Amino acid sequence: MTVQPAMPKCWNVESKPHKFCPGCGHGLVLKALGQAIDELGIQDKVVFGCDIGCSLLSWDFFNVDTIQTHHGRTNPVITGMKRANSDIIGVAYMGDGGGYAIGSQHLVSAATRNERITAILVNNTQYGMTGGQMAPTTMPGQKTETSPYGRDAETTGSPTQGPEMVAAIAPEGAYVARGSVANMKQLKGYIKKALENQMAGNGFSFVEALSLCPTNWRTNARDTWKFLEEEMYKYFKVGELRVPGPREKEGQ
Amino acid sequence: MPEKPIQGEKRVFVTGNEVVAWAALAAGAEIMYGYPITPQNEIMHYWTRMIPKYGRRFLQTEDELSAGFTTVGGVLAGRRAFTATAGPGNTLMQEPISMAEAMRLPIVVVVQQRGGPSTATVIYSQQEVTLTTLGGNGEGLRVVYSTATHQELFDYTIKSFNTAWKYRFPAFVLGDGYQAKMRESLMFYDPAERGIEMVPTEAYVGRPGMPGADRPPTHMRNTYNMEEELYEVLQGYLADYAKAAPEIAEHEAFDTADADLVVISHGVVSRACKMAVKELREQGYKVGYFRPITLRPMPEKALREVARTAKQLLVVESAQGQLDRLVKEVIYGSTAEMLPLFKPGVGITSEEVVTRVKEIKG
Amino acid sequence: MVAIGPRIVEAYVGEYASGKSEVAVNRALDLAAAGRRVTLVDLDVVEPCYTLRPIKKELEQKGVSVLAWETRDMVGLGETGNILRAENRWALRRPGDIILDIGYGVEGAKTLALLEDAGSDPDLKVYAVVNIARPMTGSVSGIVQYIRELGRIDGLINNSHLGDDTDLEIVQEGTRVVGEAARELGIPVIAVTAVAELADRIGPADSAGNPVRKLVRYMPRTLW
Numbered sequence: 076m077t078v079q080p081a082m083p084k085c086w087n088v089e090s091k092p093h094k095f096c097p098g099c100g101h102g103l104v105l106k107a108l109g110q111a112i113d114e115l116g117i118q119d120k121v122v123f124g125c126d127i128g129c130s131l132l133s134w135d136f137f138n139v140d141t142i143q144t145h146h147g148r149t150n151p152v153i154t155g156m157k158r159a160n161s162d163i164i165g166v167a168y169m170g171d172g173g174g175y176a177i178g179s180q181h182l183v184s185a186a187t188r189n190e191r192i193t194a195i196l197v198n199n200t201q202y203g204m205t206g207g208q209m210a211p212t213t214m215p216g217q218k219t220e221t222s223p224y225g226r227d228a229e230t231t232g233s234p235t236q237g238p239e240m241v242a243a244i245a246p247e248g249a250y251v252a253r254g255s256v257a258n259m260k261q262l263k264g265y266i267k268k269a270l271e272n273q274m275a276g277n278g279f280s281f282v283e284a285l286s287l288c289p290t291n292w293r294t295n296a297r298d299t300w301k302f303l304e305e306e307m308y309k310y311f312k313v314g315e316l317r318v319p320g321p322r323e324k325e326g327q
Numbered sequence: 328m329p330e331k332p333i334q335g336e337k338r339v340f341v342t343g344n345e346v347v348a349w350a351a352l353a354a355g356a357e358i359m360y361g362y363p364i365t366p367q368n369e370i371m372h373y374w375t376r377m378i379p380k381y382g383r384r385f386l387q388t389e390d391e392l393s394a395g396f397t398t399v400g401g402v403l404a405g406r407r408a409f410t411a412t413a414g415p416g417n418t419l420m421q422e423p424i425s426m427a428e429a430m431r432l433p434i435v436v437v438v439q440q441r442g443g444p445s446t447a448t449v450i451y452s453q454q455e456v457t458l459t460t461l462g463g464n465g466e467g468l469r470v471v472y473s474t475a476t477h478q479e480l481f482d483y484t485i486k487s488f489n490t491a492w493k494y495r496f497p498a499f500v501l502g503d504g505y506q507a508k509m510r511e512s513l514m515f516y517d518p519a520e521r522g523i524e525m526v527p528t529e530a531y532v533g534r535p536g537m538p539g540a541d542r543p544p545t546h547m548r549n550t551y552n553m554e555e556e557l558y559e560v561l562q563g564y565l566a567d568y569a570k571a572a573p574e575i576a577e578h579e580a581f582d583t584a585d586a587d588l589v590v591i592s593h594g595v596v597s598r599a600c601k602m603a604v605k606e607l608r609e610q611g612y613k614v615g616y617f618r619p620i621t622l623r624p625m626p627e628k629a630l631r632e633v634a635r636t637a638k639q640l641l642v643v644e645s646a647q648g649q650l651d652r653l654v655k656e657v658i659y660g661s662t663a664e665m666l667p668l669f670k671p672g673v674g675i676t677s678e679e680v681v682t683r684v685k686e687i688k689g
Numbered sequence: 690m691v692a693i694g695p696r697i698v699e700a701y702v703g704e705y706a707s708g709k710s711e712v713a714v715n716r717a718l719d720l721a722a723a724g725r726r727v728t729l730v731d732l733d734v735v736e737p738c739y740t741l742r743p744i745k746k747e748l749e750q751k752g753v754s755v756l757a758w759e760t761r762d763m764v765g766l767g768e769t770g771n772i773l774r775a776e777n778r779w780a781l782r783r784p785g786d787i788i789l790d791i792g793y794g795v796e797g798a799k800t801l802a803l804l805e806d807a808g809s810d811p812d813l814k815v816y817a818v819v820n821i822a823r824p825m826t827g828s829v830s831g832i833v834q835y836i837r838e839l840g841r842i843d844g845l846i847n848n849s850h851l852g853d854d855t856d857l858e859i860v861q862e863g864t865r866v867v868g869e870a871a872r873e874l875g876i877p878v879i880a881v882t883a884v885a886e887l888a889d890r891i892g893p894a895d896s897a898g899n900p901v902r903k904l905v906r907y908m909p910r911t912l913w
Contacts, residue, residue: 094772211389224379231387339823
């Protein structure tokens with residue numbers, strides 16, 4: 076008897092085993108996304124956009140049309156695509172740098188315009204691919220290559236509260252949530268709702284996924300989970316922040 | 328009073344990115360603004376590690392647009408400010424650099440070229456020559472130094488602050504990913520001990536006194552209502568640039584007087600060309616070596632002289648004719664045959680140059 | 690040279706460009722030449738494409754097993770940054786000697802946390818490679834401060850050099866400076882490394898009695 080790996084059907088088997096580091100959270104987030112796509116039966120409608128950084132390793136991850144964009148530009152590329160062809164289900168995938176630093180203006184604009192796309196942002200508190208520099212989500216006191224003595228919130232600010240910001244500015248119809256790879260069922264549920272929200276044409280859908288980076292955190296397996304569940308949970312609250320209400324017709 | 332980062336002089340063994348950080352410290356640079364992009368990250372890594380000791384500052388911005396504009400801000404405040412970038416980051420930088428060009432602001436930008444276009448490779452190229460010399464929506468009123476050794480990375484990073492503040496044009500140190508990561512020995516020195524006086528900075532805004540009462544207010548702009556206004560301003564800038572160009576332009580050359588073929592290259596590729604030309608001469612070929620050190624302004628007089636006497640010019644670069652284009656503009660009218668050795672994004676060895684010359688010579 | 694004896698497990702740490710990779714590569718080759726079974730592991734997670742990858746085949750031909758990315762595995766990964774190779778995490782479970790090249794980075798020695806069993810391996814020794822020609826570790830106080838930040842260090846290696854401009858003087862000055870730092874830290878200097886021509890002039894041990902390890906330079910080939 077052979078044991079089948081529990082891979083989502085929409086995953087591209089040819090590109091497995093994938094290139095992410097052992098212990099990386101990306102594999103888990105992409106699994107949740109893959110399961111959601113399978114359950115909704117939309118594999119042939121999804122177009123997946125990935126950013127620069129570790130998210131770019133997902134460029135051949137799915138049996139789904141994929142475009143690797145420039146750093147921070149996944150939201151506008153997927154937005155443009157969706158505007159030109161609304162049959163596409165556009166998924167913009169990015170890291171904390173791509174979403175909250177260089178891509179922040181595009182995230183804000185996509186939110187305020189209520190773009191009918193689904194943005195998924197992976198938060199691991201630093202810039203992984205380029206060697207572990209500080210990110211907007213780096214926590215106070217956290218040592219990175221550009222905060223070698225620990226992040227000083229006084230001079231460099233506090234960790235970006237992305238879903239909170241999007242929830243505050245997006246019009247009615249938006250869906251905003253923050254999940255965590257420590258709770259896969261919940262994360263998959265959020266991602267599924269974020270896709271359904273796009274399919275219903277309601278508004279901008281955004282899910283931040285708290286994730287892992289043992290390579291740059293320099294942590295073993297046990298300490299990696301500890302960092303997520305004890306440290307990150309202090310600054311980043313898991314839950315749904317915006318769920319669209321029943322749609323009301325204008326003027327009524 | 329924080330101590331001097333380099334006292335006296337000392338021979339050290341470092342990577343190119345580290346050289347830039349140390350040179351900026353030695354030059355008295357007060358603040359660096361930057362955003363992570365390979366292959367220049369170690370400039371920031373080392374700057375952030377060393378600045379608490381020497382009382383300097385740093386800001387990691389949200390992207391390169393911001394890194395460029397914050398550098399503009401730093402310079403307006405009268406500080407020696409600089410930034411560093413590469414590839415797609417350099418593309419973004421062109422907007423703030425245009426503002427610096429338009430307003431004669433002495434920003435200093437270090438570029439470590441990587442493969443292009445778009446994300447391409449993080450490793451190496453000479454494909455940002457056009458972008459760095461003539462990028463943005465202006466007339467290329469900039470100074471660009473193309474370095475070939477770590478000693479030059481050190482010397483010219485210091486020099487770029489002085490050139491920028493003396494002539495008030497944006498100044499660039501154009502390196503590449505190989506220089507950034509390569510390890511070499513060089514001499515670190517305190518500029519003061521070598522008789523190099525750092526050109527003093529001055530604030531454009533925020534000076535003491537009540538504006539309108541104690542002193543005139545500073546009103547700066549980069550927009551004009553009428554075409555004629557813009558034309559006048561640019562004529563003034565172009566005249567300043569033309570006057571400064573012969574003082575700023577630098578080059579390196581040997582064996583060109585009697586050469587029938589001259590090899591032209593810049594930056595790290597010139598190391599391979601230097602070796603190749605020496606080897607070819609030993610084998611009896613009448614070849615010469617020419618290397619512009621400033622790509623903006625080009626060393627026009629010296630280059631035109633070479634183009635006058637040589638029959639063939641071989642342009643060697645890790646790009647598809649970006650140096651070639653600059654050379655052709657300078658030597659227009661020359662009857663020398665222009666020949667290429669173009670390898671966009673790929674390193675070039677001295678063996679390849681020797682082979683190419685022999686192939687040309689038959 | 691090195692007799693068949695207890696298992697050798699060494700992690701080479703140190704400042705950026707201090708010579709960790711060169712020292713690690715040479716150590717692995719020396720062990721292989723002595724007939725020992727040895728694996729060289731690339732644990733550089735900041736700059737993996739600039740270390741062992743290009744010389745992997747040559748090292749394997751000389752009898753060293755190498756755990757590092759192949760160039761073709763990296764194809765399509767534009768940014769080619771730091772990705773930890775899964776097999777490398779389990780290196781300590783392999784039989785024979787293990788030589789680990791640990792990259793730089795803030796808290797670089799903490800990279801050992803990524804290695805399964807690093808905390809419990811009885812044979813593991815962590816050696817810091819020091820080159821006094823590098824500004825951050827150019828003085829006794831600089832070295833002491835740097836080493837103290839690294840975490841557990843079992844020994845220092847004097848790898849003082851100036852690349853192509855290396856002379857006997859810098860090596861001997863290294864012996865003096867690293868030696869003094871070692872005394873202050875209470876950590877032994879376990880070797881001095883130098884290219885063959887200089888090593889021959891020094892002899893089997895330097896003026897402080899530290900064993901000399903001859904280096905053949907492989908790393909310059911890993912960039913171009």
